[in-house]
Amino acid sequence: MRSATEVRTDVGTGTRRERVDVEFTAYLEARQGALLRTAYLLTGDRHQAEDVLQTALAKLYLSWDKVQDRGALDGYVRRILVNETTSLWRRPWKRRERATDTIPDTAAVEETYDEGQRAAVWTVVSTLPPKARAVVVLRYYEGLTESETADVLGVSVGTVKSQGSRAMGLLRDRTPLLVGGSTSEDTMPPVDAPTVSDTANPVPSGPSAAWIVDGEVRTADGTAFELPVDGEVSYLLRMAGDQWVLGAYPEGAGREFQVLVVDSSGSVLSTHPATDGGLVRDDAGSAVGWIDEDRRPRILVPGSDEPFVLPVVLEGRAAPSPREILPGCTTTSCRMLVEVYDGSPDGSSDLVVSLDGTTEPLERLGLLSITDVSPDGALVSGLVSADEMTFEYCSAVLELATGTELWSTCDAGSFRFSPDSRSVLGADAYLDGFGHSFAEVRDARDGEVVRGFEAGTVFDERWNDDESFLVSMQTNAGENLLLRVPVDGGEPEVVESVPGTPGDPEGIIRLGG
Numbered sequence: 001m002r003s004a005t006e007v008r009t010d011v012g013t014g015t016r017r018e019r020v021d022v023e024f025t026a027y028l029e030a031r032q033g034a035l036l037r038t039a040y041l042l043t044g045d046r047h048q049a050e051d052v053l054q055t056a057l058a059k060l061y062l063s064w065d066k067v068q069d070r071g072a073l074d075g076y077v078r079r080i081l082v083n084e085t086t087s088l089w090r091r092p093w094k095r096r097e098r099a100t101d102t103i104p105d106t107a108a109v110e111e112t113y114d115e116g117q118r119a120a121v122w123t124v125v126s127t128l129p130p131k132a133r134a135v136v137v138l139r140y141y142e143g144l145t146e147s148e149t150a151d152v153l154g155v156s157v158g159t160v161k162s163q164g165s166r167a168m169g170l171l172r173d174r175t176p177l178l179v180g181g182s183t184s185e186d187t188m189p190p191v192d193a194p195t196v197s198d199t200a201n202p203v204p205s206g207p208s209a210a211w212i213v214d215g216e217v218r219t220a221d222g223t224a225f226e227l228p229v230d231g232e233v234s235y236l237l238r239m240a241g242d243q244w245v246l247g248a249y250p251e252g253a254g255r256e257f258q259v260l261v262v263d264s265s266g267s268v269l270s271t272h273p274a275t276d277g278g279l280v281r282d283d284a285g286s287a288v289g290w291i292d293e294d295r296r297p298r299i300l301v302p303g304s305d306e307p308f309v310l311p312v313v314l315e316g317r318a319a320p321s322p323r324e325i326l327p328g329c330t331t332t333s334c335r336m337l338v339e340v341y342d343g344s345p346d347g348s349s350d351l352v353v354s355l356d357g358t359t360e361p362l363e364r365l366g367l368l369s370i371t372d373v374s375p376d377g378a379l380v381s382g383l384v385s386a387d388e389m390t391f392e393y394c395s396a397v398l399e400l401a402t403g404t405e406l407w408s409t410c411d412a413g414s415f416r417f418s419p420d421s422r423s424v425l426g427a428d429a430y431l432d433g434f435g436h437s438f439a440e441v442r443d444a445r446d447g448e449v450v451r452g453f454e455a456g457t458v459f460d461e462r463w464n465d466d467e468s469f470l471v472s473m474q475t476n477a478g479e480n481l482l483l484r485v486p487v488d489g490g491e492p493e494v495v496e497s498v499p500g501t502p503g504d505p506e507g508i509i510r511l512g513g
Contacts, residue, residue: 227268236512407447
């Protein structure tokens with residue numbers, strides 16, 4: 001961090017400049033340490049904290065006489081810090097940065113708890129979306145009122161309340177060992193008396209990817225078992241604890257859609273009739289959801305072969321479709337995003353359904369349909385426009401909490417977030433017919449194409465981990481391949497190969513996960 005004299009800029013002359021220098025230097029000596037801590041809590045990186053604070057202080061110096069209320073100086077600097085931090089998250093290189101575990105010590109801030117507890121508090125707070133994190137930092141570390149926080153962020157008090165409530169909900173979901181403190185949705189233990197266990201971690205990675213070859217389920221970690229059903233398997237989802245959920249149309253019995261809960265040996269634990277709207281799983285593998293024949297949502301958690309039956313019937317002109325298990329699902333608090341086909345202007349609407357059966361409308365934020373919610377709960381992808389006459393379909397990524405569109409494109413779509421929420425994996429904007437032509441990875445924050453893949457006919461693509469994705473494809477010669485494609489531009493690796501005939505779907509490798 002540069003000194004007060006290095007921050008100054010050649011502005012003004014004579015007596016005025018000398019006066020500004022004296023006042024500015026006195027302010028820095030009194031507040032620079034505390035402001036650096038605020039910058040660190042917002043960015044999660046010491047060097048970035050110094051950079052954004054340097055920018056804020058330079059702007060403050062240039063505007064010193066414009067801030068006539070000297071009591072408002074901290075608020076002025078905080079507002080710039082928040083804006084600069086938000087800009088950081090939209091830059092392509094930001095996704096390569098990693099938060100550190102140590103909050104910088106300053107003479108202006110007295111710490112009264114050990115390093116392990118302090119690191120644990122930061123570990124959890126750093127998983128929040130940038131705007132939610134800003135609310136937490138300003139409200140509970142800086143001690144600002146709701147009104148003061150709203151002024152710094154340039155939003156309404158209502159937005160601060162909703163962001164704060166959402167942040168507290170995410171923190172509770174992500175810290176199962178949180179004990180003590182108030183149970184209010186808008187309170188958080190003060191920094192001098194933290195109650196978060198030092199075992200708290202960010203949202204965990206989900207189960208490894210899986211695929212089906214010659215009637216056998218195989219995975220990246222070596223698990224393999226024979227499919228326990230004859231017929232078409234359209235969904236293959238792996239849960240924590242090596243439990244599997246299949247969506248299938250078994251042979252005979254009218255080929256009605258069924259959900260099968262299976263263990264790691266392939267033995268069927270339970271079978272459940274369901275509507276064929278699909279199966280959904282949260283990114284951590286802690287829950288799978290579907291809609292039963294009576295249009296009631298069901299949620300299955302690891303270690304059980306019988307799902308929770310949510311006490312609500314979702315009416316509509318057609319069976320509802322599950323879209324997502326929202327991040328932070330536990331056995332006591334879990335929410336499913338469902339599309340219901342009602343009388344709304346665009347023909348359907350989205351509801352968030354909780355375990356107790358309560359429903360809450362979810363504004364689509366300008367989206368025609370929602371494709372995916374990022375594992376950290378910060379972003380959402382979906383379709384923003386569709387012209388069936390010209391076959392132009394455009395998709396976008398937005399901030400879930402505010403509806404702010406980060407970017408959009410009509411060149412690709414069906415974007416799914418990576419396990420670390422930093423990238424999206426997409427394909428052709430319009431998917432129809434026998435496979436599609438390409439798959440690509442984009443930066444989730446600005447839409448920049450990071451890696452493209454185009455060869456033969458692509459049938460499916462899934463994230464393998466943060467650094468690679470799987471592609472099921474057929475070569476022009478008819479060979480069916482499963483490839484592991486590195487995001488950094490390395491050569492694809494052949495994982496599976498099955499002989500076939502060009503244009504014949506027999507032998508296609510089906511992806512799950």
